[in-house]
Amino acid sequence: MNRILTVDLAEHLGEEVTLQGWLDQLRRLRGLGFLILRDRSGTAQAVLREPEEIERLAELHHESVLEVRGRVAPRGDGRPGAELHDPQVEVLAASQAPPPFDLFRPTLDLPLPTLLDYAPLALRHPRRKAVFEISAAAVEGFRASLRRLGFVEIQTPKLVSSATEGGANVFPVGYFDRTAYLAQSPQFYKQIMVGVFERVFEVGPVFRAEPHDTPRHLNEYVSLDAEVGFIRDHRDVMDILRSVLDGMLRSVQDSAGDAVALLGADLPTLPDRLPHLHFKDAQDLLQASRPEGGEEHDLRPADELWLGQWAKEETGSDFLFIEGYPAVSRPFYTHPDPEWPGHTRGFDLLFRGVELVTGGQRLHLYGDYLKALASRDIDPSPFASYLQAFRYGMPPHGGFAIGLERFVARLLGIQNLRETTLFPRDLTRLEP
Amino acid sequence: MNRILTVDLAEHLGEEVTLQGWLDQLRRLRGLGFLILRDRSGTAQAVLREPEEIERLAELHHESVLEVRGRVAPRGDGRPGAELHDPQVEVLAASQAPPPFDLFRPTLDLPLPTLLDYAPLALRHPRRKAVFEISAAAVEGFRASLRRLGFVEIQTPKLVSSATEGGANVFPVGYFDRTAYLAQSPQFYKQIMVGVFERVFEVGPVFRAEPHDTPRHLNEYVSLDAEVGFIRDHRDVMDILRSVLDGMLRSVQDSAGDAVALLGADLPTLPDRLPHLHFKDAQDLLQASRPEGGEEHDLRPADELWLGQWAKEETGSDFLFIEGYPAVSRPFYTHPDPEWPGHTRGFDLLFRGVELVTGGQRLHLYGDYLKALASRDIDPSPFASYLQAFRYGMPPHGGFAIGLERFVARLLGIQNLRETTLFPRDLTRLEP
Numbered sequence: 001m002n003r004i005l006t007v008d009l010a011e012h013l014g015e016e017v018t019l020q021g022w023l024d025q026l027r028r029l030r031g032l033g034f035l036i037l038r039d040r041s042g043t044a045q046a047v048l049r050e051p052e053e054i055e056r057l058a059e060l061h062h063e064s065v066l067e068v069r070g071r072v073a074p075r076g077d078g079r080p081g082a083e084l085h086d087p088q089v090e091v092l093a094a095s096q097a098p099p100p101f102d103l104f105r106p107t108l109d110l111p112l113p114t115l116l117d118y119a120p121l122a123l124r125h126p127r128r129k130a131v132f133e134i135s136a137a138a139v140e141g142f143r144a145s146l147r148r149l150g151f152v153e154i155q156t157p158k159l160v161s162s163a164t165e166g167g168a169n170v171f172p173v174g175y176f177d178r179t180a181y182l183a184q185s186p187q188f189y190k191q192i193m194v195g196v197f198e199r200v201f202e203v204g205p206v207f208r209a210e211p212h213d214t215p216r217h218l219n220e221y222v223s224l225d226a227e228v229g230f231i232r233d234h235r236d237v238m239d240i241l242r243s244v245l246d247g248m249l250r251s252v253q254d255s256a257g258d259a260v261a262l263l264g265a266d267l268p269t270l271p272d273r274l275p276h277l278h279f280k281d282a283q284d285l286l287q288a289s290r291p292e293g294g295e296e297h298d299l300r301p302a303d304e305l306w307l308g309q310w311a312k313e314e315t316g317s318d319f320l321f322i323e324g325y326p327a328v329s330r331p332f333y334t335h336p337d338p339e340w341p342g343h344t345r346g347f348d349l350l351f352r353g354v355e356l357v358t359g360g361q362r363l364h365l366y367g368d369y370l371k372a373l374a375s376r377d378i379d380p381s382p383f384a385s386y387l388q389a390f391r392y393g394m395p396p397h398g399g400f401a402i403g404l405e406r407f408v409a410r411l412l413g414i415q416n417l418r419e420t421t422l423f424p425r426d427l428t429r430l431e432p
Numbered sequence: 433m434n435r436i437l438t439v440d441l442a443e444h445l446g447e448e449v450t451l452q453g454w455l456d457q458l459r460r461l462r463g464l465g466f467l468i469l470r471d472r473s474g475t476a477q478a479v480l481r482e483p484e485e486i487e488r489l490a491e492l493h494h495e496s497v498l499e500v501r502g503r504v505a506p507r508g509d510g511r512p513g514a515e516l517h518d519p520q521v522e523v524l525a526a527s528q529a530p531p532p533f534d535l536f537r538p539t540l541d542l543p544l545p546t547l548l549d550y551a552p553l554a555l556r557h558p559r560r561k562a563v564f565e566i567s568a569a570a571v572e573g574f575r576a577s578l579r580r581l582g583f584v585e586i587q588t589p590k591l592v593s594s595a596t597e598g599g600a601n602v603f604p605v606g607y608f609d610r611t612a613y614l615a616q617s618p619q620f621y622k623q624i625m626v627g628v629f630e631r632v633f634e635v636g637p638v639f640r641a642e643p644h645d646t647p648r649h650l651n652e653y654v655s656l657d658a659e660v661g662f663i664r665d666h667r668d669v670m671d672i673l674r675s676v677l678d679g680m681l682r683s684v685q686d687s688a689g690d691a692v693a694l695l696g697a698d699l700p701t702l703p704d705r706l707p708h709l710h711f712k713d714a715q716d717l718l719q720a721s722r723p724e725g726g727e728e729h730d731l732r733p734a735d736e737l738w739l740g741q742w743a744k745e746e747t748g749s750d751f752l753f754i755e756g757y758p759a760v761s762r763p764f765y766t767h768p769d770p771e772w773p774g775h776t777r778g779f780d781l782l783f784r785g786v787e788l789v790t791g792g793q794r795l796h797l798y799g800d801y802l803k804a805l806a807s808r809d810i811d812p813s814p815f816a817s818y819l820q821a822f823r824y825g826m827p828p829h830g831g832f833a834i835g836l837e838r839f840v841a842r843l844l845g846i847q848n849l850r851e852t853t854l855f856p857r858d859l860t861r862l863e864p
Contacts, residue, residue: 003662020662022825040582040630063825095825096798120821123628132628136585140575150472153568155654155836157855158590158637159603161862171591172606173614175651176643180862182605189855192552192864196561198472204636205590211608219607222587230435230452366528385864389552393454393495393527404587423589423621430593430612432624432817 003067007041010082012072019044019084020092022124023064025104026057033057035089036104037068038124046070046084053089061095062103063121112418119423119432130259131420134252135408137259139203141251142224142402145244151199151226156189158182158205162382169209182207185401190227191333191362192389194397198229203404213427215416216301216354218405220425227399234335234345234361237398238276238321241349241357244402245319246270252411265412268318268352275311276321279343282307298329299348299355308353323347325360332372335361335398345398351410359400366390435499439473442514444504451476451516452524454556455496457536458489465489467521468536469500470556478502478516485521493527494535495553544850551855551864562691563852566684567840569691571635573683574656574834577676583631583658588621590614590637594814601641614639617833622659623765623794624821626829630661635836645859647848648733648786650837652857659831666767666777666793669830670708670753673781673789676834677751678702684843697844700750700784707743708753711775714739730761731780731787740785755779757792764804767793767830777830783842791832798822 003018021039028034033048035057046068048054060066070087099121101110108115108125115122122128143153159180163170171182186202193200206223228240249267252260260267277285283296286303299307299322311320324343327336334344346360363369369390373380380387408420418424423432435450453471460466465480467489478500480486492498502519531553533542540547540557547554554560575585591612595602603614618634625632638655660672681699684692692699709717715728718735731739731754743752756769757778766776778792795801801822805812812819840852850856855864 020827061824065825065827092827093796093798093822093825096823099824117817118820120624120627120817121824123625129628132586133584135587139585139587140579143572147572152565153571154564154854155567155571155637157652157857159639159652159857159862171612174604175862176641176859178862180603193555193854195552196555196564205587207591209608220589220591365525385549385552388550388864390525391528392493392531392553393497393525395452395497395524422586422625425589425591427608430591430607430610432820 005041006037006039006044009044009072009084010080013074013082015072016069017072017084019046019068021066023057023060023062023066023095025062026054026060028054028058035066035068035087037066038103044082044084045075046087046089047076048087048089057089060091061098063095063099063124064091065093065095066090067092112416116418116424116429117432123422126262130256130262131408131412131414132422133256133259134263134265134411135404135420137252137254137256138248138407138411139222139224139404140255141248142244143201143203144251145247146199146201146226148247149199149240149243151201151228152197154186154190154193154197154200154202155204156183156186156193156202158207171207171209184208185223186225187331187333187401188386190225190399191394191397192386194227194229195389195392195394198395199227201226211427215418216406218417218421218424218426221406221417221421222404224402224404224407225399226401227397229395229397231361231396231398233396234323234347234359234398237359237361237400238274238323238347238349241359241400242270242274248407263412267411270319271315271317274319274321274349275315275317276323276347277307277311278340279322279324279326280340282322285310297326301354304350304355305353308350311350312352318352320350321347322350330360332376332378333362333369335363349400351407354406354410356406356410357400357402359398361396361398364390364394364396437473438469438471438476441476441504441516442512445506445514447504448501449504449516451478451500453498453500455489455492455494455498455527457494458486458492460486460490467498467500467519469498470535476514476516477507478519478521479508480519480521489521492523493530495527495531495556496523497525497527498522499524544848548850548856548861549864555854558694562688562694563840563844563846564854565688565691566695566697566843567836567852569684569686569688570680570839570843571654571656571836572687573680574676575633575635576683577679578631578633578658580679581631581672581675583633583660584629586618586622586625586629586632586634587636588615588618588625588634590639603639603641616640617655618657619763619765619833620818622657622831623826623829624818626659626661627821627824627826630827631659633658643859647850648838650849650853650856650858653838653849653853654836656834656836656839657831658833659829661827661829663793663828663830665828666755666779666791666830669791669793669832670706670755670779670781673791673832674702674706680839695844699843702751703747703749706751706753706781707747707749708755708779709739709743710772711754711756711758712772714754717742729758733786736782736787737785740782743782744784750784752782753779754782762792764808764810765794765801767795781832783839786838786842788838788842789832789834791830793828793830796822796826796828 021037024036024038033054070084173180325346349357453469456468456470465486502516605612756775781789
């Protein structure tokens with residue numbers, strides 16, 4: 001007999017069916033046994049009447065995997081839905097021990113290290129699952145939005161020959177008789193590929209050897225990258241980003257609506273036009289609010305939080321673009337802003353007061369690259385194959401990168417990125 | 433004036449439009465100049481009449497990036513389609529040198545090292561682009577098929593704490609004050625996640641430190657992984673795999689049909705039921721065909737080729753499943769075949785005589801894992817978090833992994849995987 005899912009039980013009233021799943025709980029009440037079975041779609045209960053069978057099953061540890069055959073009947077307690085009567089229960093895999101925490105309770109209140117050490121088990125909890133259903137829906141929304149705009153998906157190498165992009169914060173890899181490095185981003189490759197497809201995106205892991213132990217940092221995370229050619233300036237990139245965020249939020253609502261409801265998440269509404277502030281204006285606002293501050297080249301977390309609140313109050317938006325970041329706080333490939341010397345066409349997007357996206361227009365002229373490297377005293381030779389793309393003609397272009405775990409965390413009001421990563425990697429954690 | 437794409441030119445007859453793209457070629461004929469502009473959608477020509485303007489543009493190197501404004505007219509040579517008259521040409525980015533090969537010719541006949549060293553430029557050729565349009569369509573077909581079957585996409589770490597899965601062929605990573613390793617596959621994580629979502633898939637890089645310098649091996653490639661719980665045996669996995677391949681082939685035809693046509697690729701038809709042979713029967717066939725061979729534990733490339741031809745002749749299928757691989761040639765987590773001692777429920781799928789997919793049913797009982805590790809003299813302690821999933825109840829499950837670059841290579845009749853990888857990594861190559 002083919003298995004059905006618990007969510008479909010009520011469609012089979014009066015039939016004999018087979019369910020398969022995990023023993024979530026066995027409740028005993030007035031001589032009856034109520035076996036709660038959990039599968040990927042939810043839970044269902046089977047009502048046991050024979051005392052010996054109840055005794056046999058009561059000896060099983062929670063999380064044992066069962067096959068339950070029985071007749072579908074309306075629920076006996078008058079609530080809507082169906083339950084299984086006269087069940088025959090077969091044990092497919094017995095749990096070897098009682099789980100160290102109860103997966104059947106509405107919430108898992110565990111210290112973070114326990115939650116992470118027991119990830120293979122803890123992720124089975126509906127609230128933990130929901131986070132990653134939302135994550136999957138967000139990624140698919142990212143891709144679908146970009147495909148609709150003519151972007152092509154690419155896969156670029158994570159092993160690179162030199163620590164070109166960001167200096168020290170790079171992991172070395174023993175690569176046969178030499179040293180390779182883990183890519184900190186697909187930045188150079190996605191730019192090169194603008195010369196091929198004009199519009200490209202990539203979803204993949206990036207690696208940062210930053211020795212920070214904070215809730216905001218991970219040493220490996222998933223980056224949602226896009227890059228687009230033939231733009232006028234960074235504002236074109238910002239428009240595409242808005243459309244992508246819209247697609248991500250719609251996908252989360254459409255494909256993971258139950259997960260959103262379970263977590264009580266408050267999805268943001270996206271204004272047709274996201275508010276934006278020039279970095280200099282943001283500094284002016286911040287200085288008015290905190291007289292002690294001097295001129296700054298970047299925004300501190302507290303500044304971002306203040307600006308996020310300001311945007312919410314002034315415009316009603318959960319999102320705020322900061323454009324025109326100073327050149328000193330941006331990488332060499334950032335396009336300068338001709339109207340504001342010392343500033344660039346680089347932007348950040350704050351989401352509820354935290355940087356969610358970094359992007360901007362890039363340099364596209366070969367000569368500008370040589371000058372930018374020289375002005376920063378960077379040896380151009382490790383950049384030879386990157387520069388090859390610019391030597392042979394590249395259009396004005398720009399792009400952005402969204403941290404997937406950070407997006408999901410902000411969406412769900414989760415403070416620590418370790419809770420929006422299946423198996424996080426940090427200074428001390430390489431397990432599970 | 434907003435840019436239009438060259439493919440849409442004929443829809444704008446009589447209008448003034450703007451095109452943007454790369455200078456593919458400038459032909460001169462009877463005092464006229466024919467400027468061929470290439471953008472992401474194809475090419476279009478602009479007809480130049482003024483000698484000074486023709487002279488000015490003739491000094492540009494190919495691949496310079498141009499904006500061309502002009503009036504859309506029917507083609508002057510009587511062929512269908514449109515061209516641009518009275519064009520005004522602005523140089524957005526001048527190519528700094530003549531490209532070392534002609535991108536406008538129908539084919540790029542370059543030695544492989546040149547093709548790879550000049551990847552940023554060579555990938556602009558329509559035939560090179562087509563390979564990766566097909567690749568992108570195949571990946572999307574993989575995902576869409578699995579989503580339709582209720583699979584959830586996951587993202588698992590590429591940095592792992594020990595070289596658990598495959599012994600020596602693993603890259604070490606300097607991870608702060610310790611050594612981490614690059615994941616050879618998401619095998620353990622996708623199995624763990626069967627305990628959470630029952631059905632999962634992942635698309636991501638895998639890393640193999642194999643010192644092989646062959647057209648069939650890469651040290652980093654993209655693995656399309658799926659894993660599914662509550663199966664009866666490996667045949668359920670094979671059925672899902674067939675459905676996924678069907679989705680991939682349809683997606684390639686639907687989303688990259690032009691690329692398929694350009695390359696003259698012969699897409700395979702997928703029988704409703706793919707033929708399968710038990711490993712022992714395959715050996716019997718092979719021994720009848722090559723009397724010198726003795727008992728073998730695995731298939732050699734020549735064997736696979738022979739079996740592929742056999743399947744094509746006997747069944748008309750480009751695909752052939754070999755099931756029941758000997759336990760000695762499969763990893764410890766492979767489920768034994770109770771009917772054939774020494775054999776497993778592991779399978780390979782041959783596509784046109786080359787292994788394309790490896791899969792099978794896995795062990796699911798905690799005790800079986802402990803026995804399997806002990807019988808191979810493997811210390812179980814590095815497997816603690818993997819075994820945690822089995823300790824707390826896991827359903828019968830199995831899965832498979834498809835090498836993306838290999839799939840595309842076989843589909844297009846390309847011999848060397850380096851030609852189906854944007855920026856391949858091998859023993860000697862970490863650039864571009």
